[in-house]
Amino acid sequence: MKILVTGGTGYIGSHTVVELQQQGFEVVIIDNLSNSQIGVIDAITSITGIKPHFEQFDLVNRELTSQFFSRHTDIMGVIHFAAFKAVGESVEKPLKYYRNNLVSLMNILESMSEFNIPNLVFSSSCTVYGQPDELPVSEKAPTKKAESPYGNTKQISEEIIQDTLKSSKMNAIALRYFNPIGAHESAKIGELPLGVPNNLVPFITQTAIGIRQQLSVFGDDYNTPDGTAVRDYIHVVDLAQAHVIAVKRMIELKMKQSFEIFNLGTGTGLSVLDVITSFERVSGEKLNYKIVGRRAGDIEQVWANSDFSNEVLGWKAKKTVDEMTASAWKWEKVYREIV
Ligand code: WQD
Numbered sequence: 001m002k003i004l005v006t007g008g009t010g011y012i013g014s015h016t017v018v019e020l021q022q023q024g025f026e027v028v029i030i031d032n033l034s035n036s037q038i039g040v041i042d043a044i045t046s047i048t049g050i051k052p053h054f055e056q057f058d059l060v061n062r063e064l065t066s067q068f069f070s071r072h073t074d075i076m077g078v079i080h081f082a083a084f085k086a087v088g089e090s091v092e093k094p095l096k097y098y099r100n101n102l103v104s105l106m107n108i109l110e111s112m113s114e115f116n117i118p119n120l121v122f123s124s125s126c127t128v129y130g131q132p133d134e135l136p137v138s139e140k141a142p143t144k145k146a147e148s149p150y151g152n153t154k155q156i157s158e159e160i161i162q163d164t165l166k167s168s169k170m171n172a173i174a175l176r177y178f179n180p181i182g183a184h185e186s187a188k189i190g191e192l193p194l195g196v197p198n199n200l201v202p203f204i205t206q207t208a209i210g211i212r213q214q215l216s217v218f219g220d221d222y223n224t225p226d227g228t229a230v231r232d233y234i235h236v237v238d239l240a241q242a243h244v245i246a247v248k249r250m251i252e253l254k255m256k257q258s259f260e261i262f263n264l265g266t267g268t269g270l271s272v273l274d275v276i277t278s279f280e281r282v283s284g285e286k287l288n289y290k291i292v293g294r295r296a297g298d299i300e301q302v303w304a305n306s307d308f309s310n311e312v313l314g315w316k317a318k319k320t321v322d323e324m325t326a327s328a329w330k331w332e333k334v335y336r337e338i339v
Helices: 011-022 039-048 062-071 087-092 094-114 149-166 200-208 236-251 272-283 307-313 321-335
Strands: 002-006 026-030 053-055 075-080 119-125 171-177 179-181 215-218 233-235 259-264 289-292
Touching (some): 002 011, 011 026, 011 039, 075 094, 075 236, 087 094, 087 149, 094 119, 094 149, 119 149, 119 236, 149 171, 149 259, 179 200, 179 236, 179 321, 200 215, 200 272, 200 321, 233 236, 236 259, 236 307, 272 321
Parallel strands (some): 002 026, 002 075, 026 053, 119 171, 171 259, 179 233, 215 289
16 A cells, blocks of 8 residues: 655654555655755665655645646555744744645645545644643643744644545544654664754754753743653654554544544653753763753643543554653764764
């Protein structure tokens, strides 16, 4: 069965391609390589022994998107990762984010209905909850006004999908990620932030390996156990496996309604200092960090109620935070060829 993975050379996309191939799916990747490297295709191939079909073009181009689908009408499902995702950049360049993230989604939806492609898995984010009133946060919680244009594109995308389904025979599952971290055990694929990392864990590993001078911890005056902000960190391989389960659910016609939403989190909140402590424990490195002021747009704390995913999707995160930080550290060392 053929599955299209857009953004398949990206961080979560590449890990999902590996899991799909290992479960027997034929994978086709579309990526414009704006935030990833072509070498990821060979890395995936070296892990699974199967080279995914790859086409490089921008999904914002309606004509090229339609032409692609006309050549692959046997696609059984689309997993749509391709999007810009830097929260801070989205505040500086909102139109770049609205155009890229929304137009590409609309082009995919249009082509899927034109060529009767039945199933879509959409890469969403816990960002849609904002700072939840109640924790842990479940899929029933109301979405809140997004803190950033990036988060708003995820909210609007879910609405566009929902409205499109009403007038089509398609099915869709939105997977709301919490904080994906870590890397494949082979250390052949991992998080590849171009430039200065926005996210915590790549900044930690780049500091430990000497690329960054010092990690700034954004605030220790939150109303949390140690004052630093709390998130639900989840291993990227656990996350990738959830996508395969979601695709199978759709293909095997197990959905209860045409649009389903699932939280992908561990259900455990960890503070920034918890993650640093885990990293120091698994690496044996003393991390150079300092506490600074809060980062604009950050929420105080969020972690998932993952009961619905556990019970209905039949998926549960398995890996511990030490496995997450250890895999991130191994990836950083292998990528910088310091093993
Ligand atoms: C985690 C915690 C920071 C960097 C964002 C997006 C989300 C998803 C994941 C795309 C926070 C603190 C971070 C640093 C720090 N992105 N931190 N020093 O902001 O929870 O989520 O990335 O899908 O949609 O919103 O992740 O890793 O940036 O931050 O102290 O140098 O680490 O303040 O508390 P975030 P993050």
